[in-house]
Amino acid sequence: MAKNHSFDPDKLVLTKNEILEFCDKVLEKWNKHPSKNANNILAMTAVKASIVWTDEDSLKAIWSEIIRWVFELLYENALSQGKTNADDWSNVMKKLKNKK
Numbered sequence: 001m002a003k004n005h006s007f008d009p010d011k012l013v014l015t016k017n018e019i020l021e022f023c024d025k026v027l028e029k030w031n032k033h034p035s036k037n038a039n040n041i042l043a044m045t046a047v048k049a050s051i052v053w054t055d056e057d058s059l060k061a062i063w064s065e066i067i068r069w070v071f072e073l074l075y076e077n078a079l080s081q082g083k084t085n086a087d088d089w090s091n092v093m094k095k096l097k098n099k100k
Helices: 017-029 038-051 055-085 089-098
Strands: none
Touching: 017 038, 017 055
16 A cells, blocks of 8 residues: 655645535534633634635635644643653653543
8 A cells, every 4th residue: 555645734725615614513503602702712713714804825825824823732731730840751642642
């Protein structure tokens, strides 16, 4: 079986419509408690508007960077929590694995 060597987890392959659908799902969740999530709803609505106005190539470039940053932030956050809780890295990894 040939492996796909073009796989890149940082490269966005979702379409503009798929990103907008994601935004709609988040908004739908937050709209269940609008007073609690008013600021979040406003911010996500602005994000959604910027997606609508942005061309597909720019979206792919921007969101590929966001995905890359998210992975970095998740990694740094896990490391920081491990240090805070006096866990060694192997325990942090076990906890992350168990979150699946």
